[in-house]
Amino acid sequence: MDRDELAAWLQLLETPGVGRQSARRLLAAFGSPQAVLSASVSARAGVIDKATAAKLEQAPEGLALLVERTAAWLTGEPGRRILTLADPAYPSIWLNLPDPPLLLYAQGKLDLLQRPALAIVGSRHPTPEGTDNARAFAASLSRTGLTIVSGLAAGIDGAAHEGALGGTGSTIALVGTGLDRVYPRAHLKLAREIADRGLLLSEFSIGTPPLAAHFPLRNRLIAGLGMGTLVVEAALKSGSLITARLASEFGREVFAIPGSIHNPQSRGCHALIRQGAKLVESTQDVLEELHLAVPAAAVSTGPAHAEPAAEQPDDANPPPDDVDDPILLALGWSAATLDVLQARTGWATAELNVHLLDLELSGQVVRLPGQLFQRRAQA
Numbered sequence: 001m002d003r004d005e006l007a008a009w010l011q012l013l014e015t016p017g018v019g020r021q022s023a024r025r026l027l028a029a030f031g032s033p034q035a036v037l038s039a040s041v042s043a044r045a046g047v048i049d050k051a052t053a054a055k056l057e058q059a060p061e062g063l064a065l066l067v068e069r070t071a072a073w074l075t076g077e078p079g080r081r082i083l084t085l086a087d088p089a090y091p092s093i094w095l096n097l098p099d100p101p102l103l104l105y106a107q108g109k110l111d112l113l114q115r116p117a118l119a120i121v122g123s124r125h126p127t128p129e130g131t132d133n134a135r136a137f138a139a140s141l142s143r144t145g146l147t148i149v150s151g152l153a154a155g156i157d158g159a160a161h162e163g164a165l166g167g168t169g170s171t172i173a174l175v176g177t178g179l180d181r182v183y184p185r186a187h188l189k190l191a192r193e194i195a196d197r198g199l200l201l202s203e204f205s206i207g208t209p210p211l212a213a214h215f216p217l218r219n220r221l222i223a224g225l226g227m228g229t230l231v232v233e234a235a236l237k238s239g240s241l242i243t244a245r246l247a248s249e250f251g252r253e254v255f256a257i258p259g260s261i262h263n264p265q266s267r268g269c270h271a272l273i274r275q276g277a278k279l280v281e282s283t284q285d286v287l288e289e290l291h292l293a294v295p296a297a298a299v300s301t302g303p304a305h306a307e308p309a310a311e312q313p314d315d316a317n318p319p320p321d322d323v324d325d326p327i328l329l330a331l332g333w334s335a336a337t338l339d340v341l342q343a344r345t346g347w348a349t350a351e352l353n354v355h356l357l358d359l360e361l362s363g364q365v366v367r368l369p370g371q372l373f374q375r376r377a378q379a
Helices: 003-014 018-028 033-038 041-045 050-056 063-076 110-114 128-144 158-166 184-197 214-225 239-250 264-274 283-289 326-331 338-345 349-361
Strands: 078-085 103-108 117-121 147-150 173-174 199-202 228-231 252-254 364-369 370-374
Touching: 003 033, 003 063, 003 078, 003 128, 018 103, 033 078, 041 050, 050 370, 063 103, 063 349, 103 110, 103 173, 110 199, 117 128, 117 158, 117 214, 128 147, 128 283, 147 158, 158 173, 158 184, 158 199, 173 184, 173 214, 184 199, 214 239, 214 349, 228 264, 228 364, 239 264, 252 283, 283 349, 326 338, 326 349, 326 364, 326 370, 338 349, 349 364
Parallel strands: 117 147, 117 228, 147 173, 173 199, 228 252
Antiparallel strands: 078 103, 103 199, 364 370
């Protein structure tokens, strides 16, 4: 894409008041952004309303600077591309979506766009076992060759990307900002790893900040890029349920991992299962539903297990749990051994044993056979 074509695309898509639908209709009528801009207002008004057609007569404020920044981004590192619908590398699975991106910014391995993929999404504030499951399912499915798609958000998204990077399928991150930005900032290192070993994608122009309205738009692309969507943990009002609904509307499979009835982050998954989502206990459940034949040795045969990792708290968005005890938060709603709790908290054995005893005496934790500890629901 040369500079003139880039400028024409950006003027068409970034002119205030034009919008994606009008741009799509204009491109269908005139064939290219240059032809759209060269046409008269009356000619464009034969396709869209006259007021909108007239807005394209003048370049929007800041267009020259945006073109300059975009050109600099393109040449700043290898592996950066801008794709249009006509580009052979453009994901063919998106062509049947009602609103595919007209322009797509990419950094990384474009061949991943032509591989079978599965979206993994979930809570930004998962339980420790939710994080473990996301990472382990993603790793196992990636080893079978499935590319794991997610949104680079905190929580389940990040764990899914991390797990998938170790497999042959790798991972694609669809973000709600320009590709010159990383949100959340805590994922800077992860974003770099994905750019090197996977693929970063965005439909938003260079310099676009993380705006709330952009993330539902991003979710439609996550739902549309995979053969299905696996929801690991989600509250009833989670954006992950929107992604699952969109996946269903696009004719994709929807999967959900069940959890404890006491865990608020499992209620969204349980709702999906009641609505007909496939209940998932192992990666084989996903592969069978997608009709993918994979050697048994390549996938896990039971629930996912992964090395636990300490999660960084998000002070601006506290997790939706009504306790602040670090051991209860680390325990979540599944039974865990002393070793697992030590790995999640970093506490010394003696200190951890004393605190667990206090929690047992107060009725908040129960000790199970096999030196397992489980949180007890409070009436």
